[in-house]
Amino acid sequence: MKARIPGSKSITNRALVLAAAARGTSRLSAPLVSDDTVAFRDALTALGVRVTTAPDDASWTVTGLGRGPHGGGRVWCADAGTAARFLPPFAAAGTGRYVFDGTDQLRARPLSPLTAALTRLGARITTDSGAALPLTVDAEGLAGGELPLPSGLSSQFLSGLLMSAPLMRAPLRVRAEELVSRPYIDMTLALMTRFGARTDESGGHISVDPAPCTATDLAVEPDASTASYFFAAAAVTGREITVPGLGLGSLQGDLRFVDVLREAGATVRTTTEGTTVIGGPTLRGGFDVDMGDISDTFMTLAAIAPLADAPITIRGIAHARLKESDRIAAVDENLRALGVTTEVGHDRITVVPGPTRPARIACRRDHRIAMAFSVLGLRAPGIDLDDPGCVSKTFPGFHTELTRLFPTPYNPTGLEEHR
Incomplete structure (x- = not known):
């Protein structure tokens, strides 16, 4: 799709x-x-x-x-x-x-x-x-x-x-x-x-x-950081997603996030017309990746890492502590609330895969926290966002588009207000 x-x-x-x-x-x-x-x-x-x-x-x-x-x-x-x-x-x-x-x-x-x-x-x-x-x-x-x-x-x-x-x-x-x-x-x-x-x-x-x-x-070409959530959703659901207009020749470094998904077992096709990601049978872990140059997408990977078959370590992201929130701390806090084991350093986070429990996600008014954990919600039951509307910072229609492409029972608090 x-x-x-x-x-x-x-x-x-x-x-x-x-x-x-x-x-x-x-x-x-x-x-x-x-x-x-x-x-x-x-x-x-x-x-x-x-x-x-x-x-x-x-x-x-x-x-x-x-x-x-x-x-x-x-x-x-x-x-x-x-x-x-x-x-x-x-x-x-x-x-x-x-x-x-x-x-x-x-x-x-x-x-x-x-x-x-x-x-x-x-x-x-x-x-x-x-x-x-x-x-x-x-x-x-x-x-x-x-x-x-x-x-x-x-x-x-x-x-x-x-x-x-x-x-x-x-x-x-x-x-x-x-x-x-x-x-x-x-x-x-x-x-x-x-x-x-x-x-x-x-x-x-x-x-x-x-x-x-x-x-x-x-x-203006489609936003590669925003596209990362839909590419990640394809990777964890085994679906196929294409983003037209975001392909070879893109000005945006964050399109390199699909290379990380390829390492995690997804199939990726990039042409002059757009980029397609097809999820594999499992999300492959067991790797260490420096995401310093594409740090706006590190949360996308960290949020889906509990679904992998081995731990994933993300490095080079110290500057992400100075964004809309301390994004390393925010990801760590929310993963732990979900029962996921993590290990955090100044510029890194390691996520150990395992079952999750229901929890309310503290978005910290940060659109990227809300969108990243919404992707995990496609596979992990009981996820609830405390501020689903904060996605309006970059994509007011995010929840509508995610549920259009990936219909599930997932329904964060207040979702209907933002459709």
């Missing part, structure tokens, strides 16, 4: 800020329409960027400024981490005073590497805590130049700086240390190229020349 997966959040929000900075009008086809992307779109509007939507949200049209914003304003980021990381550099490349804020959940996420980098580039930054939202940017443009940026916390800091670099007064040359989630940087650079930015990577440095981007039309 074919899964109906919405557009990529990562591509949608990157394309929005690049289109905002570009000269001309860009049209984004099939953007993701979710809490995070709407918050990002509204935040751009607060910065003076005009974004118009088709009546059915099938496309968004962005009238670029060809420069940084001017005049100042208050910018509400809601829960959107990308807004808090991508938009302060864009604002700092303009002029005026901009105040960024968000929910308590977003206020808890660190921004110190970004604020330090922006200060070095000439922005005046003040925060209540020195390391997080609310954050005030007094902008007079950014100088550019040489910039060391420790990226061990989040590749989003580097992406935000790179996407605003064409608006700086001089070339930006970044030395990225301890870079995690490298595929997201590759995605950023590829999209910048689509919008006409001049970039170069050599000798451990990434360089961007100062020259405004050019508007372009872009079709």
